[in-house]
Amino acid sequence: MTGTPLRVGLVGYGLAGSVFHAPLIAATEGLALDTVVTSNPERQRQARAEFPDVRVAATPDELFARAGELDLIVIASPNRTHVPLATTALKAGLPVVVDKPLSGTAAEARELADLAEERGLLLSVFQNRRWDNDFLTLRKLIDEGGLGDVYRFESRFERWRPQLKGGWRESGDPAEIGGLLYDLGSHVVDQALVLFGPVTAVYAEADIRRDGARTDDDTFIALTHANGVRSHLYVSATTAQLGPRFRVLGSKAGYVKHGLDPQEAALRDGLRPGAGWGVEPEELWGRVGAGESPVTGGGSPVPTLPGDYPAYYAAVAKALLAGAPNPVTAREAAAALDVLEAARRSALEKVTVTL
Numbered sequence: 001m002t003g004t005p006l007r008v009g010l011v012g013y014g015l016a017g018s019v020f021h022a023p024l025i026a027a028t029e030g031l032a033l034d035t036v037v038t039s040n041p042e043r044q045r046q047a048r049a050e051f052p053d054v055r056v057a058a059t060p061d062e063l064f065a066r067a068g069e070l071d072l073i074v075i076a077s078p079n080r081t082h083v084p085l086a087t088t089a090l091k092a093g094l095p096v097v098v099d100k101p102l103s104g105t106a107a108e109a110r111e112l113a114d115l116a117e118e119r120g121l122l123l124s125v126f127q128n129r130r131w132d133n134d135f136l137t138l139r140k141l142i143d144e145g146g147l148g149d150v151y152r153f154e155s156r157f158e159r160w161r162p163q164l165k166g167g168w169r170e171s172g173d174p175a176e177i178g179g180l181l182y183d184l185g186s187h188v189v190d191q192a193l194v195l196f197g198p199v200t201a202v203y204a205e206a207d208i209r210r211d212g213a214r215t216d217d218d219t220f221i222a223l224t225h226a227n228g229v230r231s232h233l234y235v236s237a238t239t240a241q242l243g244p245r246f247r248v249l250g251s252k253a254g255y256v257k258h259g260l261d262p263q264e265a266a267l268r269d270g271l272r273p274g275a276g277w278g279v280e281p282e283e284l285w286g287r288v289g290a291g292e293s294p295v296t297g298g299g300s301p302v303p304t305l306p307g308d309y310p311a312y313y314a315a316v317a318k319a320l321l322a323g324a325p326n327p328v329t330a331r332e333a334a335a336a337l338d339v340l341e342a343a344r345r346s347a348l349e350k351v352t353v354t355l
Contacts, residue, residue, distance in 0.1 A: 147248060
């Protein structure tokens with residue numbers, strides 16, 4: 001792509017804004033990080049140090065006051081702000097990227113999708129885990145038929161954080177849209193829907209395990225897909241022994257993969273996309289086989305494809321500059337929120353919810 005880069009305003013410079021969005025935007029051809037919005041003086045200094053040419057605004061109102069100077073708004077602020085900020089941006093005539101979850105309800109997500117379509121504007125959701133190394137590898141295995149017909153998909157996003165960190169993500173206030181169901185659950189549900197399509201039934205267990213916790217920190221979701229695949233999804237902050245990231249069982253073989261994609265750790269360490277990005281060592285490759293545990297040497301190692309978070313913003317740039325498809329639509333996000341809402345109801349009422 002050639003020509004003047006699109007000017008991007010980034011709202012929020014916490015974990016999501018500073019670790020994920022700002023570095024990936026800055027690394028994308030066709031995009032330029034123009035403005036960062038944060039009221040925190042320390043984060044303002046951090047943004048200026050990391051991106052010397054960036055402008056800093058203390059409030060979203062300051063940003064929207066000069067909407068005509070921008071070409072894209074990225075919303076990486078707390079979950080409760082996603083809907084009002086996205087609405088304001090769209091009404092100002094600006095395309096929008098929103099960090100997951102797009103909203104607290106599927107109805108709100110569809111209202112935003114309607115608004116974007118009425119205005120002829122891009123509304124995309126940052127589901128970066130579609131570009132995790134293990135997920136890309138699994139999609140390739142399934143597409144090539146290496147596992148046969150998939151019967152069961154087990155996905156774990158587990159952590160060992162016995163002490164609370166504090167902040168809105170652990171708040172019990174429903175308005176904050178906190179808890180692991182909507183945080184890590186947004187990732188594992190989205191991945192299951194991408195792989196295996198629509199869901200007909202949802203069962204969930206959501207527990208509050210840690211002293212002082214106010215929202216779910218240990219949650220299990222079971223999905224029945226319309227094609228017969230069953231997905232078992234685990235998200236937890238209280239897992240003392242971590243399970244495999246993926247365990248996928250098919251009619252020909254199974255795939256087991258341990259460990260998280262290395263891209264988040266690299267971004268946290270200040271590394272930036274370039275040569276060798278997203279590559280993991282051979283000892284972390286997953287294994288494909290049948291009849292024996294990979295722990296005892298069963299199966300064969302399968303090279304893990306490089307993770308590719310930069311592909312998301314590259315696709316956003318192509319969508320805006322060349323009319324290419326939106327990499328993650330608001331309606332896809334709404335479908336995932338249908339599942340998350342059903343899971344919340346299932347856990348609360350101790351029932352299986354039919355969609």
